[in-house]
Amino acid sequence: MGHGQQTGRAMDIKAYLTEKRALVDSFLSSYFDGGLVPAHLNEAMTYSLFAGGKRLRPILALASHEACGGTAEDILPQAASLEFIHTYSLIHDDLPAMDNDDLRRGKPTNHKVFGEGIAVLAGDALLTEAFYLLATKSRRSSLAAHRSVLRIIRETALAAGAHGMVGGQAEDVRSENTALDSDNLAFIHAHKTGALITVSVRMGAILAGSGKKNLSALTQYGENIGLAFQIIDDILDIQGDSRELGKETGSDERKKKTTYPGLYGIEQSRRKAGELVENAVRALESLPKRAEPLREIAPYILRRRN
Amino acid sequence: MGHGQQTGRAMDIKAYLTEKRALVDSFLSSYFDGGLVPAHLNEAMTYSLFAGGKRLRPILALASHEACGGTAEDILPQAASLEFIHTYSLIHDDLPAMDNDDLRRGKPTNHKVFGEGIAVLAGDALLTEAFYLLATKSRRSSLAAHRSVLRIIRETALAAGAHGMVGGQAEDVRSENTALDSDNLAFIHAHKTGALITVSVRMGAILAGSGKKNLSALTQYGENIGLAFQIIDDILDIQGDSRELGKETGSDERKKKTTYPGLYGIEQSRRKAGELVENAVRALESLPKRAEPLREIAPYILRRRN
Numbered sequence: 220m221g222h223g224q225q226t227g228r229a230m231d232i233k234a235y236l237t238e239k240r241a242l243v244d245s246f247l248s249s250y251f252d253g254g255l256v257p258a259h260l261n262e263a264m265t266y267s268l269f270a271g272g273k274r275l276r277p278i279l280a281l282a283s284h285e286a287c288g289g290t291a292e293d294i295l296p297q298a299a300s301l302e303f304i305h306t307y308s309l310i311h312d313d314l315p316a317m318d319n320d321d322l323r324r325g326k327p328t329n330h331k332v333f334g335e336g337i338a339v340l341a342g343d344a345l346l347t348e349a350f351y352l353l354a355t356k357s358r359r360s361s362l363a364a365h366r367s368v369l370r371i372i373r374e375t376a377l378a379a380g381a382h383g384m385v386g387g388q389a390e391d392v393r394s395e396n397t398a399l400d401s402d403n404l405a406f407i408h409a410h411k412t413g414a415l416i417t418v419s420v421r422m423g424a425i426l427a428g429s430g431k432k433n434l435s436a437l438t439q440y441g442e443n444i445g446l447a448f449q450i451i452d453d454i455l456d457i458q459g460d461s462r463e464l465g466k467e468t469g470s471d472e473r474k475k476k477t478t479y480p481g482l483y484g485i486e487q488s489r490r491k492a493g494e495l496v497e498n499a500v501r502a503l504e505s506l507p508k509r510a511e512p513l514r515e516i517a518p519y520i521l522r523r524r525n
Numbered sequence: 526m527g528h529g530q531q532t533g534r535a536m537d538i539k540a541y542l543t544e545k546r547a548l549v550d551s552f553l554s555s556y557f558d559g560g561l562v563p564a565h566l567n568e569a570m571t572y573s574l575f576a577g578g579k580r581l582r583p584i585l586a587l588a589s590h591e592a593c594g595g596t597a598e599d600i601l602p603q604a605a606s607l608e609f610i611h612t613y614s615l616i617h618d619d620l621p622a623m624d625n626d627d628l629r630r631g632k633p634t635n636h637k638v639f640g641e642g643i644a645v646l647a648g649d650a651l652l653t654e655a656f657y658l659l660a661t662k663s664r665r666s667s668l669a670a671h672r673s674v675l676r677i678i679r680e681t682a683l684a685a686g687a688h689g690m691v692g693g694q695a696e697d698v699r700s701e702n703t704a705l706d707s708d709n710l711a712f713i714h715a716h717k718t719g720a721l722i723t724v725s726v727r728m729g730a731i732l733a734g735s736g737k738k739n740l741s742a743l744t745q746y747g748e749n750i751g752l753a754f755q756i757i758d759d760i761l762d763i764q765g766d767s768r769e770l771g772k773e774t775g776s777d778e779r780k781k782k783t784t785y786p787g788l789y790g791i792e793q794s795r796r797k798a799g800e801l802v803e804n805a806v807r808a809l810e811s812l813p814k815r816a817e818p819l820r821e822i823a824p825y826i827l828r829r830r831n
Contacts, residue, residue, distance in 0.1 A: 256688060264687065311649060315641075316642040316645060317642045335622030336622040336623045337699075339617055339623070343652065344687035344692070346652060354675045355679075369675065370660075372659075380650050381650035385566070385650040386562050393643075
């Protein structure tokens with residue numbers, strides 16, 4: 220017999236994703252129960268936050284926390300903050316001055332409904348609120364727990380800001396209508412989508428007090444699935460079903476964006492995504508059975524249709 | 526003899542402001558020495574960050590920290606974060622979809638130089654970086670110190686986000702071209718400018734481990750100078766010198782914005798600002814001599830010309 224985790228029947232990853240998504244959604248809903256916020260701003264924030272997101276980043280944080288021995292419920296505020304950040308980035312990316320998209324997840328984009336000014340502010344508010352959530356009072360009152368929270372705030376800020384996601388988007392904006400080489404494209408992918416996905420996985424581990432070895436394995440996992448995710452995104456923009464995607468396909472080509480399949484072809488891109496997912500799963504070899512959901516999420520990314 | 530702080534020759538507040546501003550500026554400059562950030566994004570961020578701001582909010586945090594027995598140099602990252610947040614808010618407020626301003630501090634606004642897309646991203650990056658700075662590793666390694674840092678992150682997020690500054694700006698955007706009553710105007714002022722100024726003062730105290738009594742006195746001080754600051758801002762938009770201000774005057778009237786002098790007249794607005802400054806100074810009565818800079822900054826706000 221090999222490793223424990225390779226025996227027994229396969230776990231039901233769909234049920235796991237559904238359960239964790241419900242956990243995240245219920246946290247997000249209750250968060251907006253109160254509200255001293257101006258009503259129209261609140262409406263613009265929740266419009267995009269509850270537009271049917273898959274909650275991939277929070278789920279990765281929860282799964283990673285469980286893989287390292289933690290309890291998902293303990294880090295819901297921090298995991299949810301990742302969805303605030305992801306949502307803000309979509310609202311701002313869709314603006315006319317950036318990607319100028321009218322449709323997202325089958326609904327008119329935020330600025331189409333609320334106007335550009337409020338869309339900018341709704342994004343700003345979601346980003347700011349994310350850091351409130353990250354700094355939520357910990358149940359564990361130890362110095363180590365507080366240190367971990369401060370560390371994930373710094374890491375999330377780096378992953379989301381100029382050194383990460385915003386930096387990637389700035390390169391993307393600058394290079395629209397320009398043919399990119401593979402290095403430029405790798406920079407944009409690693410920063411625009413990869414950084415936040417990687418920090419999602421790291422967050423769960425750090426908040427569980429994980430050591431360097433696990434953290435390094437999970438970082439490798441995150442980097443690999445982050446790139447796989449983006450490659451599939453690019454492929455879906457060419458081959459996907461616009462109804463399932465909830466937005467028009469072919470937008471990268473119309474905007475003359477350099478993409479993975481554009482540089483390497485669909486065939487090779489699919490192969491590359493498959494390899495990345497294998498690498499991701501291999502990176503988790505030293506982790507125990509409870510890392511099984513992470514192992515199953517990786518190939519799930521290849522099969523996604525939206 | 527009365528309180529110690531009321532005797533002796535008056536302190537040189539100009540020298541104090543110059544010294545503290547230099548401290549903040551030198552921290553900000555060195556912060557941008559490195560840089561893995563895409564060059565054009567870095568340029569857009571620093572363009573606005575080094576456009577000649579008075580660094581009022583960081584200085585308030587430093588002065589409040591000193592008033593509570595702390596050392597200014599110990600909280601430079603956290604104090605500087607306030608300037609990142611203030612600068613991001615100016616960049617986004619100036620956008621065509623919001624106030625549509627072409628000139629700020631005598632220079633073309635960020636989007637006029639870098640385009641709207643990069644201006645949105647430069648603001649996003651500054652806001653995100655602010656939270657990195659807030660979570661900077663503390664020199665003090667106690668649990669109490671870590672708790673204080675997490676607390677100021679939460680308070681700053683609340684003051685800057687939907688419950689504070691962004692909420693105020695959202696109301697402002699919504700009510701352009703609409704006549705407001707005094708309650709609406711008070712809401713906008715308290716949120717759009719008041720909240721961040723108040724949290725600047727509180728931050729210094731909280732990071733010094735101040736007790737409830739001082740914190741409550743400093744909060745009152747912050748709220749009063751925050752409103753005084755905004756009233757003077759409105760008056761300068763009518764009576765100021767556009768060269769000294771670095772932007773055109775009369776913009777509130779052109780945008781049909783309800784302002785304090787618009788509702789109450791210039792005379793009564795000046796009187797109100799004077800009263801607020803008196804209230805602010807009175808709130809500090811129980812604080813020791815080392816709160817002198819805060820006492821002097823309050824009337825300084827009345828005399829400012831830009």
